[in-house]
Amino acid sequence: MTGAEVRNFAVAIVLFALAALIPLTGSGYWLSIGVSIATYMVLSTSWALFSGPTHYISLATGAFYGIGMYVVGLGIEILPYPVLLLIAAVLGAALAALVGLATLRLSGVYFVIFTLGLAELIRQLVNWGQTTQGSSSGLYVLTDISEPMIYWQLLGLGAIVYLLGWWINRSRLGFALRIIGNDEVVAVHSGINTASAKIILFVVSGTVATVTGALLAPRLSYIESSIAFSPMLSFLVVIMALLGGAHRLWGPIIGVVPFMLVWDLVTAKFPNQTTLVLGICFLLIVYAIPHGLAGLVEKYRARARGAF
Amino acid sequence: MAGRSALLVENVSKNFGGLIAVDAMTFEIEEHEVLGLIGPNGSGKTTMMNLVSGALKLNSGRIRLFGGDISGLAANRIARHGVARTFQLVRMLPSMTARENVFAGGVFGHRRLWGRDLEENAEAMLEKVGLGGAGSTPVSAMTYIDQKRLELARALVSDPKLLLLDEWLAGLNPSELRIGIDLINSLRGEGRTIIVVEHVMDAIRSLCDRCVVMNSGAKIAEGTPQEVLADEEVIRAYLGDHHA
């Protein structure tokens, strides 16, 4: 490990430790914001692991997340919670592998559309399954898992995602993905199996999103398909990851924190204008900060270095 | 002929819809040999190269690399078997430095270099193509010939068993051309096995041990550069009927 890496690790550990202290403040407001931030930190960072280097925009986060919730919702009375997390992870991985096999050999547009529809498709299937089974439209999740517990679990998952991302970036797989993002033809002729590299990363990010959904299920005591498979979630993840900068492991988090704080205000003060705000954010990212906040930081740093 | 057969192309055909781009091509290249694949524009040379490197799938026939069948394999599998190539229009990895561009060729090729091995080999290749010390340059800041050199270094770092150069000399000015020819000649001196697709006749004369001439997708002549360039059918293919 280089000196810079040791320093980064130290900074990360301190930040995580500080973040872990939030529930001890006893403030319900900060804990609730903390859970939201931790959720989107995990989701956007894992999203960027796949989409950052490959430039495929995945809108499947909501689908995976919803599946995770439903696994817990359906199984909480029958199986112990950790087993459900495991089932969620396996299901998410399997679905991601299937979707990847079908779409990742093709152009990015197909992939966006497919993933956009996936959540809606699964939602329709879930609804259909529930009505033909004759059960009610939602599921009750009654556990004794408290909000601080959920928060710490999310932080733990976040730590795993960061370690995984760090490891991937140093590995052949990470280098392969960077080459794929630059020029897929060169990648293929250099001996890279581009399809499997992309599928592996998509599986990683899909699994993380599914587990996140499973972790958050106890927070809602009643799960409904329209909440679990919300398309809004997928879009928010994309926006925050791009706002921060999807090309760096530490990019998404610097998008998530400010965005969630502002978003919390927007949804409270202008609940009917959220879509409009979201649209403006998309345009801002594309036209004003195409490389995200991380890109701005790097540019500023490079300029500062040039000045001395 | 003493060398081992490096590449054997047997009866290979490729068509796009109704257009037959490569028509029952058969030729062979031996280890340590430099083979020129020449012919007028649209004669199917690049398609042939794409079939060998796996960028395109052949419709019929067989391609063997050192005896092993590689016909129909995916391009990445063929690259792992030791075939490296450059592209007709130079292809860089724009967000990476020169050194990382060279790395790209070595990590996944048939040598599968990593860590210190990779760094040392990449540095040596940069040195060889005349880019020693330029490893940290972003490729966007490089001139055309330097990009071409870099592409060659990327292909070489995998220590390929067969190197495909697709019009690697195209677009160079006369003095750059001299440098380019010398560079390929030095590779020949190392005993590399190379197929060059080229339009520059000077280069073909001075570089190639043998030439295969294509026209309309088929082989029309084969032999030393002197022989094929004097061949009547070859002249007709290039210049039309009046000159034969």
Added chain:
Amino acid sequence: MEIIIGGILLGGTYALIAMGLQLQYGVARIMNLANGEILVAGSFAALWLFAGAQLSPVLSLIIVVPIAFVGNWLIYQYFLLPLVKRSKNQGQLEVDSILSTFGISFIFVGVMHAIFGGEYFNYEYLEIPFQVFEEPFALNRIVAFLGAAIAAACLYFWLNQTRSGLKLRAVSVNPDAANLVAINVNRASAMAFALGGAVTAGGGALISMFVTFDASIGVLFTMKALIIVILGGVKEIRGSIVAAFVLGLAETAVASLIDPGLTLASAFLLFILILLFRPQGLFGRQTS
């Protein structure tokens, strides 16, 4: 029989939705994800004109189509052309235009939500039963179907028989080569984008006669239009018309034979099958 005619009528509607997107993606190479919102905007305009001025939705086309043309032309000039100029390769443009048109679609949804609220709308116009092969169908669906047929015929004629249509086709096949033969590629692209938007909005006005819509339903239309375009082969206007009928028939069959809740699932199944077995579309040619 009912399924077949119902499917064909629905297919006509879908053709109307998909043709605009086809033009935009085929020529201007922009995958316009705000397509469905432009359609819904057309529907709202027709509703507004019908409720406010008692104007028939068919006549409202005279107003809706030109406004949509200009509006889409402006969107291309001010939002998309800068991306085209800035992008170094097709991949970059693809990502940028996906994000940008998503942004535009959200803004459309937000604005329509602010004006019309979140309720569902429908109104009654030409709800007269009309006999087709002894089965009754609402006249408004048949009018929309005819509208689709006329629009398709005009587009087809224009693209294949006129000079300006030829320009568009040239840009669609190869923008670089088109540029070399003195075609203003950016202008042709803007033209195609604007025209596509106009067709889409006009379609929206027509289908508003029998579809229940709300401010946020556009994305469903976008998705179906995309599935149709991909199904038909990206560069083939005839392909997407056939694909529209395939989708219309499949959905009607699934809705009446299995469960109306599974229409999207059936559309998706078609989509997956196409991706797996004929990624170039039903009528697209395999390129080298």
